[in-house]
Amino acid sequence: MHTKGEQSADEGFTLVEVIVASAIFLAIGTAVTAALMVALRTAATNEGRVQAANLAARQIDLVRSGDVSALAGTTYDVQRGSLRYRVTQTVDSQTVDVGGSACDGASGAEAVKRVTVIVTWDGMGDATPVRSDTYRTLPVTGSSATKGTLTYKVVDRNGTPAAGAPIALRKGGTLVKTSTTRADGCVVFSNLDAGTDYTGTLTQAGFxxxxxxxxVSKANVVVARTVTKDPGFVWDGAALLTVSASAPAGYPVPSNVPLSLFNSNLTSGSLTLPGCGNTPCASLSTTASGATWTARGLFPFASTYQLSSGACGTACTRAQTSVQATPGQTTVAAAPAFGGVAATAGTLVSGVLGSNAVRTLTATNADLTSERYTFPTATGGDGTPAKMALPPGRWYIAQNPGETNDAYRVLVTVQPGQTYSVAVLAR
Incomplete structure (x- = not known):
């Protein structure tokens, strides 16, 4: 019999002790299993890399021992145990000005062929492919008296090589080859007929x-025994801008106001986007409170665009806002607000502007006379003004569209969000 305070030796573990012990064993087991899995994956990756390195070395040996004039690109699969390996060989003809890319440096006589061998394998995950490079020197006379090589390079808006850009090569309008740029942004067309005009065309949806x-197309005449290196293309995902501008209540926006963009990288410095149907373009929608443009097909320059409503020309003095376009993305921006002009037309009475007349008036850009808008309603004989929203800037309000006589037109400097009332002398 147990005395008070004694504990039986066969009472066992409590439930809490069992749960704690199980949790400890589970944590240890999980850690061991994870470590084992990592070790197995590492071993498999190492084994795959060893086999890939052997295959790359074997292919390089074949390149070094073969006929340099017969070197060409190739891809083939090799089975080693449970893994399948893919061996890809590319061959670039290069000038004596050998750089990191076949497209780099100046055009010139073929001097060497650079061979790159890349080996990948099934289940490699995020492991780095095995790569080997070697150069083969060409004879002094080059590789062929009747053939030449043409390269194109493609870079994005930052000058970074753009991979995967498709280029189609045509001879006399006939498609002869297609290829896509590699990781270095370069595409190489070899074994082309010398003395022939080839055209490389880059077309890619959304770019x-x-x-x-x-x-975009580039034409080049292939020269025998020469690597002709075209500067290539600046290419990136097309940007889309959604630009809105408010207008004072009761002042309708004309239905044909374009959107102006400014960037120092543009050939003319500015771009006026008409209605869609062209590339690029801007579709316009108007409401009682303003306007919204949807601009498509824009190159996303690394520097910002300056926005202005209306056709502002190359030397724009209107209010502008900045927006950064993003490759392949939609950017929402706000342009400076429209101003509002309320205009009436009067007649001369005793040498002064007197009673109102019913007239249809126009607004003409004082700095770019090709931009002109007609007020949507006529002024009323009872003095009711015609109202219209206008982009910020200097505007001549007149009855006749081409009026140049200051006696029959009024100059209004419209500021964003402001409204103006004017009286125009009618002829």
């Missing part, structure tokens, strides 16, 4: 060049 063109 434009730095002049907003969705398809």
């Amino acid at each position: 434009v060049n730095n002049q907003h063109l969705a398809s």
Whole structure:
């Protein structure tokens, strides 16, 4: 019999002790299993890399021992145990000015062929492919008296090589080859007929060049035994801008107001976007409170665009706002607000502007006379003014569209969000 305070030796563990012990064993087991899995993956990766390195070395040996004039790109698969390996060989003809890319440096006589061998394997995950490079020197006379090489380079808005850009090569309008740029932004067309004019065309859905063109072509005459290196293309995902501008209540926005963009990288420094149907373009929608443009097909320059409503020309003095376009993305921005002009037309009475007349008036940009808008309603004989929203800037309000006589027109300097009342002398 147990005395008070004694504990039986066979009472066992409490439930709490069992749960704690199980949790400890589970944590230890999980950690061991994770470490084992990591070790197995590391071993598999190392084994795959060893086999890939052997295959790359074997291919490089074949390149070094073979006929340099017969070197060409190739891809083939090799099975080693449970893994399948893919061996990819590319061959670039290069000038004596050998750089990191076949597209770098100046055009010149073929001097060497650079061979790159890349080996990948099934289940490699995020492991780095095995790569080996070697150079083969060409004879002094070059590789062929009747053939030449043409390269194109593609970079994005930051000058970074753009991979995966498709280039189609045509001879006399006939498609002869297609290829995509590699990681270095370079595409190489070899074994081309010398003395022939070839055209490389870059077209890629959703992309434009730095002049907003969705398809760009470059023509080159291939020279025998020469690597002709075209400077190539500046190419990036087309940007889309949604730009809005408010207007004073009761002042309707004209239905044909364009959107102006300014950037120092543009050929003319400015770009006026008409209605869609062109590339790039801007579709306009108007409401009682303002206007919204949807601008498509824009090159996303690294520097900002300056925005202005209306056709502002190259030397724009209107209020502008800045926006940063993003490759392949939509950016929302606000342009400076419209101003509002309320105009009436009067007649001369005893040498002064007197009773109102029913007239249709126009607003003409004082700094760019090709921009002109007609007030949507006529002025009333009872003095009711015609109202219209106008982009910020200097505007001549007149009855006749081409009026140049200051006696029959009024100059209004419209500021964002402001309204103005004017009386115009009618002829």
